[in-house]
Amino acid sequence: MSHLNDTDGELHRFRKRIMALAIFVLFCFFLLLLRFVWLQIIRHSNYAAQADENRISIVPTMPARGVITDRNGVVLADNYSAYTLEITPAKIQGKVDEVIGELSELVEISPFEIKRFKRRMEETKRFESVVLKSKLTDAEVARFTVQRYRFPGVEVQARMFRQYPLGEVASHAIGYIGRISQKDMDRLPEEEETNYQGTTHYGKEGIEKNYESILHGVTGYEEMEVSASGRAVRTLSTRSTVPGSNLILSIDIELQKVVEEAFGKRRGALVAMDPSTGEILAYVSKPTFDPNLFVDGIDQQNWDALNTSINRPLINRPVRGAYPPGSTYKPFMALAALELGYRTPQAAINDPGYFNYGNHRFRDDKVGGHGIVDMYKSIVQSCDTYYYVLASEMGVDTMHDFMKQFGFGEKTGIDLPHERKGILPSTQWKQSAYRNPAQKKWYAGETISLGIGQGYNTFTPVQLAFATALLVNNGSAARPHLVKEIEDGVTHERRPVVTETVKLDLKQENINVVKRAMVGVTTEGTAARVFGGAGYISGGKTGTAQVIGIGKNEKYNAAVLAEHKRDHALYTAFAPVDNPRIVIALIVENAGFGGTAAAPIARKAMDYFLLGKKSSPTPVVPAVTDSAEYPDMPDEDVQPMITPAIPDEDSTDEE
Structure with missing residues (x-):
């Protein structure tokens, strides 16, 4: 009789343990289910976006800045295309100075350009490209292209540059553009911030400044699928740029x-x-x-000559x-x-x-x-x-x-x-x-x-x-x-x-x-x-x-x-x-x-x-x-x- 009681007790304890284990397993599965719901339903859009960011790159395309002419059609401010050598700090292998040193063997880079690049790099996010040298010659472009494989994160880009064909004539009226700064971005209305993504230049003085939003145009974009190494695979979608409006001044030049x-x-x-x-x-x-002088950053010598002159030419x-x-x-x-x-x-x-x-x-x-x-x-x-x-x-x-x-x-x-x-x-x-x-x-x-x-x-x-x-x-x-x-x-x-x-x-x-x-x-x-x-x-x-x-x-x-x-x-x-x-x-x-x-x-x-x-x-x-x-x-x-x-x-x- 005693033996039977012990068997029944052990069986009861075993069943309790099985029940507890089953509840524990069910609880774990319930947690997994909750996690699944959290990941696949509640947080789906966020993780999908992150996946797309790893796979898709949004590349802004800059609109052509509006042209400025006098009342008779004489061009006072225009654009031209040129090649730039640009570095994306987040993508380069090795130290920036070492990369620049190796690039200097292919392209002539002045101390002023290096100093300017480092200043711009401090003002720019690491995943955005920074111009190292502007207006490359065809020979420089060819030399770099041959050695392109050695420099991940370094690209040659075609960009539009501003020029003032008449130089000093009417410069205080026309003004000039310069590199966009954080202060410029902070002054932008909230609805304009997106339109200036990727913009490198901004009106600083004169008509160029006063009519900045009209001259700038609407920024377009290319949605690109990229590989793990950052190489473009295919274009998924695009939005066309809208060029800036042209200004006809009343001045007779x-x-x-x-x-x-x-x-x-x-x-x-x-x-x-x-x-x-x-x-x-x-x-x-x-x-x-x-x-x-101001379009791509004025050098110290010219700045000192203008800024310290007793004749005050910048006024x-x-x-x-x-x-x-x-x-x-x-x-x-x-x-x-x-x-x-x-x-x-x-x-x-x-x-x-x-x-x-x-x-x-x-x-x-x-x-x-x-x-x-x-x-x-x-x-x-x-x-x-x-x-x-x-x-x-x-x-x-x-x-x-x-x-x-x-x-x-x-x-x-x-x-x-x-x-x-x-x-x-x-x-x-x-x-x-x-x-x-x-x-x-x-x-x-x-x-x-x-x-x-x-x-x-x-x-x-x-x-x-x-x-x-x-x-x-x-x-x-x-x-x-x-x-x-x-x-x-x-x-x-x-x-x-x-x-x-x-x-x-x-x-x-x-x-x-x-x-x-x-x-x-x-x-x-x-x-x-x-x-x-x-x-x-x-x-x-x-x-x-x-x-x-x-x-x-x-x-x-x-x-x-x-x-x-x-x-x-x-x-x-x-x-x-x-x-x-x-x-x-x-x-x-x-x-x-x-x-x-x-x-x-x-x-x-x-x-x-x-x-x-x-x-x-x-x-x-x-x-x-x-x-x-x-x-x-x-x-x-x-x-x-x-x-x-x-x-x-x-x-x-x-x-």
């Missing part, structure tokens, strides 16, 4: 060349525009530079250079006096050659004065005293409110990056511009110099051109722009670029008074000898702007000053008088009188534009000058400063 040649080696800027359309006809910033002067307008401001002051009721055309003053304000004397440019001066004579002979008196009567805020409508102190909206606002002073402006409470106060004596375009007044050449266009085109002008038309890269259909037209509420009889006086400048005034025998009637205004302050009882003497401290020469012009087709604003830095240095350049530009002449005889220097007034240094309670210390507007200017 022949007019541009005429003006740049007229400047010679002098520094300065010129903006010529059609007031009715806003089209920029010539856009000059001197000195200039060769944009081709885009028409939109970045802020200068006192000098006597070119007087026509606007005259119009303000008429519109606001401070003067009539016939009202005259007696100019003894100076204007006393408090205990200080503001001298006129003409010793002994101009005698009896009405509004016409004040512009034609550029009488400073007339505008000293007018400024003292009007006050800074009245001048500010009137001048603001002409765009002074505001961006014009020209289609270029980094445009400055300039400074149109007011009491409110000074309070916000300075931190020191003593500097925030506006002194009455500071108002006087504003009347002749000095003091805190600083405007860009493009602002001066736009303001002049509004004045001489009877209070109406389109905002300036450089792109005339945009041409679709596929259909070649063109759409014109139209900008806002600004219209001012001004009395025509007052505009006529000022325009008649500006015509007098070219027929009997400070620019008369420059425009003698021109074959057309134009209007204009000469100007000379002081660069540094002159101490009490001192006289201005250019001969004893360093060149960069001498006066700027300015000129504004328009023609034909009745229906202006061209308006010009220009400055020649540190060149002296506007009638001597600036007006002759405007004459050459107008001769070409209106008459088709590419050159004209060197004009005779006019006898009448328009030099800036240099007042005695004031006491602290008056402070009428000609060239005050002005805070950098970029500290508050939004870019």
Whole structure:
């Protein structure tokens, strides 16, 4: 009996063990089933994608960048194809330096190219190719191809390169492209990031930057099946690229060349525009530079030459250079006096050659004065005293409110990056511009110099051109722009670029008074000898702007000053008088009188534009000058400063 009980107990224990083992096995199978569901159902898409990534490579194909031409079809920025030697760091065998050393036996690689490659490699993901050498010759391509098997991860690729056929001509307007940086990528809108995958270059300045998204086009791709070694097996699918749109600029490149040649080696800027359309006809910033240097990375020697030059060739002067307008401001002051009721055309003053304000004397440019001066004579002979008196009567805020409508102190909206606002002073402006409470106060004596375009007044050449266009085109002008038309890269259909037209509420009889006086400048005034025998009637205004302050009882003497401290020469012009087709604003830095240095350049530009002449005889220097007034240094309670210390507007200017 005892034996049977033991057998039954053992059998019961055995069955329990079998049951436990079965449950354990079933549990393991259940875990395997769960894992299977996880891998094959829940995570299927992820693992399938990983498998495809090992098998499939997405290769972006770059679109052709849009071409830039002038208004007559002359190519200003174009593309050409060339071979590049590229390394994919993740695929090479051995150290990068060793691979480059072996490649140097086949292809000439300079130290600059090696340094540039390493810098780019730090900015690029390891599985992306990095250009080591650009623009390989046919012989270099052939030598590498024969030895290709020795260099896994190294490829010769055909790429498109940007070129600027005219070199330095109009370079500040066109701008340039350069290697795309992480900062460039970070600035891209989120929806554009995919379109820039694989992109190597990006617009850095000028039109190239401002119209980057239009010029770039749409990136295509090739979906390639690759072997384990990374070799392409077959193409699975493709998406075609869409070439960038072409830009037709409003610039007449022949007019541009005429003006740049007229400047010679002098520094300065010129903006010529059609007031009715806003089209920029010539856009000059001197000195200039060769944009081709920047396309594939500028070398240190050329960069230092450009960046450290005292002439500052990289500064885009028409939109970045802020200068006192000098006597070119007087026509606007005259119009303000008429519109606001401070003067009539016939009202005259007696100019003894100076204007006393408090205990200080503001001298006129003409010793002994101009005698009896009405509004016409004040512009034609550029009488400073007339505008000293007018400024003292009007006050800074009245001048500010009137001048603001002409765009002074505001961006014009020209289609270029980094445009400055300039400074149109007011009491409110000074309070916000300075931190020191003593500097925030506006002194009455500071108002006087504003009347002749000095003091805190600083405007860009493009602002001066736009303001002049509004004045001489009877209070109406389109905002300036450089792109005339945009041409679709596929259909070649063109759409014109139209900008806002600004219209001012001004009395025509007052505009006529000022325009008649500006015509007098070219027929009997400070620019008369420059425009003698021109074959057309134009209007204009000469100007000379002081660069540094002159101490009490001192006289201005250019001969004893360093060149960069001498006066700027300015000129504004328009023609034909009745229906202006061209308006010009220009400055020649540190060149002296506007009638001597600036007006002759405007004459050459107008001769070409209106008459088709590419050159004209060197004009005779006019006898009448328009030099800036240099007042005695004031006491602290008056402070009428000609060239005050002005805070950098970029500290508050939004870019």
